[in-house]
Amino acid sequence: MRILPATAVATLSAALLVAPSPASAGGSHAPALGPTATGYGGAVSTVDPTATAVGLDVLRHGGNAVDAAVAAAATLGVTEPFSAGIGGGGFFVYYDARKRSVSTIDGRETGPATMRETHFIDPADGQPYEFAEARVSGLSVGAPGTLATWQAATRKWGTKSLASLLQPAARVADRGFTVDATFRQQIADNAAAFGQFGSTAELYLPNGAPPAVGSTQRNPDLADTYRLIARQGIDVLYEGAVARDIVRTVQHPPVADDPIGAWQYPIRPGTLTLDDLKRYELRFPAPTRSKFRDLTVYGMSTPSSGGVAVSEALNILETAGLSRQDVTRALHYYLEASALSFADRNRYVGAYTPQRILDKLVSDAWARQRACQINPRAALTKPVPPGDINATGCTPATVGKPVEQGKSTTNLTVADRWGNIVEYTFTIEQTGGNAMVVPGRGFLLNNELTDFNFTGTQGTAPDPNLPGPGKRPRSSMSPTIVLQDGKPFLALGSPGGATIITTVLQILVNRVILGMSLPEAMAAPRASQRNTAGIQAEPAFRTTYGPALTALGHTFGADTPELGAATAIEFTRHGGLIASAEPTRRGGGAAGVVHPRR
Numbered sequence: 188m189r190i191l192p193a194t195a196v197a198t199l200s201a202a203l204l205v206a207p208s209p210a211s212a213g214g215s216h217a218p219a220l221g222p223t224a225t226g227y228g229g230a231v232s233t234v235d236p237t238a239t240a241v242g243l244d245v246l247r248h249g250g251n252a253v254d255a256a257v258a259a260a261a262t263l264g265v266t267e268p269f270s271a272g273i274g275g276g277g278f279f280v281y282y283d284a285r286k287r288s289v290s291t292i293d294g295r296e297t298g299p300a301t302m303r304e305t306h307f308i309d310p311a312d313g314q315p316y317e318f319a320e321a322r323v324s325g326l327s328v329g330a331p332g333t334l335a336t337w338q339a340a341t342r343k344w345g346t347k348s349l350a351s352l353l354q355p356a357a358r359v360a361d362r363g364f365t366v367d368a369t370f371r372q373q374i375a376d377n378a379a380a381f382g383q384f385g386s387t388a389e390l391y392l393p394n395g396a397p398p399a400v401g402s403t404q405r406n407p408d409l410a411d412t413y414r415l416i417a418r419q420g421i422d423v424l425y426e427g428a429v430a431r432d433i434v435r436t437v438q439h440p441p442v443a444d445d446p447i448g449a450w451q452y453p454i455r456p457g458t459l460t461l462d463d464l465k466r467y468e469l470r471f472p473a474p475t476r477s478k479f480r481d482l483t484v485y486g487m488s489t490p491s492s493g494g495v496a497v498s499e500a501l502n503i504l505e506t507a508g509l510s511r512q513d514v515t516r517a518l519h520y521y522l523e524a525s526a527l528s529f530a531d532r533n534r535y536v537g538a539y540t541p542q543r544i545l546d547k548l549v550s551d552a553w554a555r556q557r558a559c560q561i562n563p564r565a566a567l568t569k570p571v572p573p574g575d576i577n578a579t580g581c582t583p584a585t586v587g588k589p590v591e592q593g594k595s596t597t598n599l600t601v602a603d604r605w606g607n608i609v610e611y612t613f614t615i616e617q618t619g620g621n622a623m624v625v626p627g628r629g630f631l632l633n634n635e636l637t638d639f640n641f642t643g644t645q646g647t648a649p650d651p652n653l654p655g656p657g658k659r660p661r662s663s664m665s666p667t668i669v670l671q672d673g674k675p676f677l678a679l680g681s682p683g684g685a686t687i688i689t690t691v692l693q694i695l696v697n698r699v700i701l702g703m704s705l706p707e708a709m710a711a712p713r714a715s716q717r718n719t720a721g722i723q724a725e726p727a728f729r730t731t732y733g734p735a736l737t738a739l740g741h742t743f744g745a746d747t748p749e750l751g752a753a754t755a756i757e758f759t760r761h762g763g764l765i766a767s768a769e770p771t772r773r774g775g776g777a778a779g780v781v782h783p784r785r
């Protein structure tokens with residue numbers, strides 16, 4: 188997001204920890220944090236150089252990948268507050284080098300115990316709320332899982348206390364950071380919603396307008412909140428003073444007496460209670476696991492649909508015997524496999540999908556059953572129907588409606604010198620969450636519950652993603668770790684709502700099938716086919732590949748300026764690391780390694 192020059196990173200690094208080691212990000216060791224860094228001894232990739240610098244400092248001071256990931260994540264809560272923070276949730280995937288095993292933490296937000304299927308239906312007229320009305324309300328807020336995730340990750344696999352890992356972020360919040368164009372724009376895009384709440388306007392609309400690029404953004408309330416958590420433990424957010432403030436904000440949205448600008452909807456309170464927060468529980472589901480050629484792909488299981496959808500699509504691609512020589516054919520299959528996987532995910536995947544159905548969806552037999560519909564010379568008409576989970580043939584079932592999701596979130600990838608890896612995607616759902624900063628606490632609440640479908644999307648078939656008591660909404664987040672012959676090969680993830688699945692898949696296609704280098708695979712123009720009539724594509728994708736794909740019958744929808752904001756690390760021979768972030772999307776990301784290759 189912000190590209191800092193080497194000297195700025197050095198100063199920042201020295202400021203973050205009490206005793207910067209000679210190897211900290213300074214002097215000859217510290218190139219500016221740009222989109223690619225190669226070296227060894229550990230690596231961090233995030234969207235933001237401050238967060239990446241914090242993660243690298245933790246690694247340099249003996250911390251492991253989990254310690255660095257948590258410290259970087261807490262920093263992103265300060266510098267990327269519209270994408271993620273302790274008001275939200277996410278999915279943490281961890282590769283333990285010693286045990287050679289992949290574990291996950293499901294820190295997804297959870298709906299109130301009183302939530303019913305009609306949660307987003309206006310009782311006045313029986314119609315679903317408009318998305319914006321549902322989003323900017325108390326109704327959209329789920330019990331947050333992010334802080335519990337950080338605690339569990341550090342306790343299970345880390346070497347440092349959560350209290351110590353919150354300190355660098357607290358310091359960044361206190362001292363402030365420089366506002367860049369992306370940060371300012373994210374506020375500008377949300378100005379009407381932010382302007383309704385005194386607590387949000389005070390922090391992000393100084394003098395009634397977004398802060399100027401180049402100004403210093405501070406968040407002393409968040410610094411205090413982090414320090415309070417460090418002193419009292421995470422219970423303060425799940426049962427103590429911060430919990431009470433969250434519940435008050437949900438039940439009595441802090442609408443300003445004198446709002447800035449107009450908001451066209453009523454701001455509805457929600458029903459989340461102190462009990463809902465107290466009862467919040469992490470889950471530790473086994474990762475999804477599938478094979479692609481000589482690779483084993485580990486992803487996030489439900490309530491995320493990411494692992495299942497990426498695996499199903501890769502399995503379908505594997506049936507086609509694709510090669511780097513025929514790019515059009517590879518992209519044709521990429522788009523068709525995405526559409527088929529989305530049809531199945533929409534029909535079958537939600538928080539409570541039975542394991543036997545998940546297993547079937549990631550099986551080779553299912554991939555063959557779905558792949559047989561693909562015509563190498565002509566695109567399928569979209570939307571394609573989901574497969575019949577009880578059938579074995581190629582017969583299509585009834586047509587389902589495609590469903591969409593928002594676009595916010597952030598992702599980070601960390602590796603340490605011992606070979607442990609963290610792939611972590613976390614979010615507050617929309618950019619800006621539900622637009623309410625908890626008064627006096629400095630963080631935004633999530634609107635994750637709008638990831639539920641407001642009404643059924645599957646015709647007469649059941650919709651797996653309707654609201655229910657204490658239920659978690661389906662996600663698309665796809666933190667992915669890929670092993671080759673049992674050794675780490677690649678870790679990657681991205682934000683982007685439902686496009687997360689296709690972005691992760693496309694980077695894998697680019698790297699593994701088309702033979703691009705990781706930085707090329709990340710930079711390449713993207714397209715997303717989520718079982719809708721028109722492909723959503725970046726302009727460069729349509730210009731480059733559009734004619735050949737259109738000739739096969741693919742249809743493009745309106746261009747989208749950018750898809751995703753990925754981060755990744757590739758593991759090369761003899762402990763080498765290629766850390767990779769976006770060169771330009773979302774303002775460009777920041778990749779760094781502990782020891783740059785000289």
Ligand code: GLU
Binds near residue numbers: 596614663683684687
């Ligand atoms: N809420 C979305 C999900 O869980 C992520 C939001 C985004 O990336 O924009 O899939």
